Amino acid sequence: MRKNAEGDGNMELDIQKRLTEGNCRWQRAGGELDALRRRTAAEGQEPYAIVIACSDSRVIPEQLFDAGLGELFVIRVAGNVLDRHQLGSVEYAAAHLHCRMILVLGHTGCGAVSAALSGGGEGFIQYITDEILLAAGEERDALRACEKNVLHAVGILRREFADHPEIPAEDLQIRGAVYDIETGDVRWLD
Numbered sequence: 001m002r003k004n005a006e007g008d009g010n011m012e013l014d015i016q017k018r019l020t021e022g023n024c025r026w027q028r029a030g031g032e033l034d035a036l037r038r039r040t041a042a043e044g045q046e047p048y049a050i051v052i053a054c055s056d057s058r059v060i061p062e063q064l065f066d067a068g069l070g071e072l073f074v075i076r077v078a079g080n081v082l083d084r085h086q087l088g089s090v091e092y093a094a095a096h097l098h099c100r101m102i103l104v105l106g107h108t109g110c111g112a113v114s115a116a117l118s119g120g121g122e123g124f125i126q127y128i129t130d131e132i133l134l135a136a137g138e139e140r141d142a143l144r145a146c147e148k149n150v151l152h153a154v155g156i157l158r159r160e161f162a163d164h165p166e167i168p169a170e171d172l173q174i175r176g177a178v179y180d181i182e183t184g185d186v187r188w189l190d
């Protein structure tokens with residue numbers, strides 16, 4: 001049994017309690033949020049953009065774009081890299097939910113980019129760092145490597161969805177941007 005920092009109680013239960021209390025506050029928020037939750041549950045979702053972002057806890061697409069329930073179709077994976085599962089998620093949202101913007105969002109201070117630049121990770125992490133190193137090439141500056149990693153993913157998306165029977169390419173914008181975790185600014189790359 002793992003103990004919490006004070007050595008009393010059970011860490012797992014403490015974390016579960018914190019999560020449950022948060023969920024209770026969320027359910028009881030009431031007002032517009034309650035109405036929106038009911039409406040989107042009944043009528044379905046119509047997100048206006050797909051965002052592929054890092055799992056970093058400081059990078060929360062809905063918050064930094066001031067978006068609410070049903071507005072963004074978010075795919076989060078460390079290092080905002082793309083593999084077939086992510087492409088499948090993008091395909092679903094673009095073809096069936098009719099999202100017309102795909103945004104790959106990197107961020108400053110990305111641990112996955114740093115891990116890649118400092119020699120790559122081990123275990124499952126290596127799948128992520130290998131992909132970032134492939135994108136970064138010889139680049140060793142963290143911000144420029146982050147940008148190259150974003151543009152690499154943008155290139156994959158543009159290639160994979162250039163001629164898709166259910167996704168009209170002329171209506172689809174595929175863009176890249178970098179979020180600054182200090183200032184909160186999103187800088188569009190292309």
Ligand SMILES: [Zn+2]
Pocket residue numbers: 054055056078079080107109110111112113
């Ligand atoms: Zn990151």
